[in-house]
Amino acid sequence: MVYPYYPSTRVESLRPLSYLLDVVRPPTGRGSTLEVHSTPFGCEVFLNAVTRGSICGVVGKKPSLLLTDAATALGSEGGPVFTEGPTKELIGTVVCAVSWCRGEWVGLTLVAPLISVLAAKLRVAPQPPRPLHKHPLHDVLGEIDACCVLVRCGHAWGAGVYLGGGYVVTCAHVVTQYQTHKLSVYCRGVSETAIVRYKTPDKKAYDLALLFTNPERLSHMKPAVLSTVPAEKGESVLAAGFPYYNEFDLTNLIPTITSGHVNTVSPSMIQTSCCVQSGFSGGPIFRLTSPQHRVEVLGIIAINVTSDGGACFPYVNMAVPVTVFSDALTNYILDKDETKLAMIENNKEMIQSQWRLMPYRSKI
Known part of the structure; x- marks a missing residue:
């Protein structure tokens, strides 16, 4: 029997993928904004819902995965992801809207860059990520990276501000x-042991600690600028921390950056809508100034709201305002008078109850 010969069968089967490869564009990179189109919970009432956010982190050199703080829900998987703006170029698809990692729900959405997926399937070289163009975060990413450090102590880890x-x-x-x-700090390929100069009592406001390490090992870092102007309700802010990292490769360690705004503010607390996970504790809340496009620290991230059942709400978090501690730390660094650090502690019951979130208990 003679079988018919179809030389183009395999090529035809892959042609739709090659067409799609011509349509998609490589992502722009960390700090750029994007748009997610999805149908949460698979319900037609929410058909083609649109959420916006920024690329918080990029995994892999190709890249292989994007982290975004664009809020999504179950049923959003497979939704297209576009660049924000009039052109709305297709760059990826949602692969995970809700996930569980290290004992908590992950607030960030995971996006697969289609350019990398299709290039791997078709066995062609993927286009490199595009540089950021005319985006405010482009000018400040270096400043943020230069003043944020990873802090590790035993099995615990968090962030710190230099x-x-x-x-x-x-x-x-x-x-x-x-x-x-052992207490260590990591920043831009450098690992160094640290010691504790000061620490507030456990479970007491304001949950702060001052560390010291060899300054010569941190000469490549840039001191953070602490704001002298209190946070304002409604203003846009950024949060930086280290929720996910490869402990076996800290050479290219950079913080994950999420965006949000100040929900409420008081002299003793800043509450923001930035997506915050474990690993953000001790990290900064930044104000993006204009027109210079610089960043200054408004507060130090301390906690998320957690219900009695243990559920964590990553988009509801609290930070200690820099106005609470900046003078005390600055004076101590200048004259090493440890008595001045005690000014940070506050034993007022109203402040303590506020930081215990009393009587604010979630009913969920």
């Missing part, structure tokens, strides 16, 4: 076990 002279401010609960476990 103040200069070898000093780093972070959260007290990140370094609770510093007396029995």
Whole structure:
């Protein structure tokens, strides 16, 4: 029997993918904005819902995965992801809207860059990520990376803000076990042991700690600028931390950056809508100034709202305003008078109850 010969069968089967490869564009990179179109919960009432956010992190060199703070829900998987703006170029698809990692729900959405997926399937070289163009974050990513450090103490980890002279401010609960476990800071390929100069009592406001390490090892870092103007309700802010990292490869360690705004503010607390996970504790809340496009620290991230059942709400979080501690830390760094650090502690019951979120208990 003679079988018919179809030389183009395989090519034809892949041609739709090659057509799609011509349509999609490589993502722009960390800090750029995007748009997710999806149908949450698979319900026609929410058909083609649109959410916007920024690319918080990029995994892999090709890249292989994007993290975004564009809020999505179950049923959003497979939804197209576009660049924001009039052109709306297709760059990816949602692969995971809701996930569980290290004992908590992940607030970030995972997006697969279609250019990398299709290039791997068709065995062609993918186009490299495009540089950012005319986006405010482009000018400040370097400043953010230069003042944020990863802090690790035993099994606990969080973020910290470099103040200069070898000093780093972070959260007290990140370094609770510093007396029995090694305390280290990591930044831009450098790892160095640190010591605790000051720490507020456990489970007390304001949950802050001052660390010291060899300043010569941090000479490549840039001290953060602490704001002298209090946060304003409604203003746009950024959060930086280290929720996900490869502990076996810290050479290219950079913080994950999420965007949001100030929901409420008081002299003793800033509450924002930035997506915050474990690993953000001790990290900064930034104000993006204009027209210089620079960043200054408004507060230090301390906690997320958690219900009695243990559910964590990554888009509801609290930070300690820099106005609470900036003078005390600055004066101590100048004259090393430890008595001035005690000014950070506040034993007023109203402040303590506020940071215990009393009587604000979730009913969910």
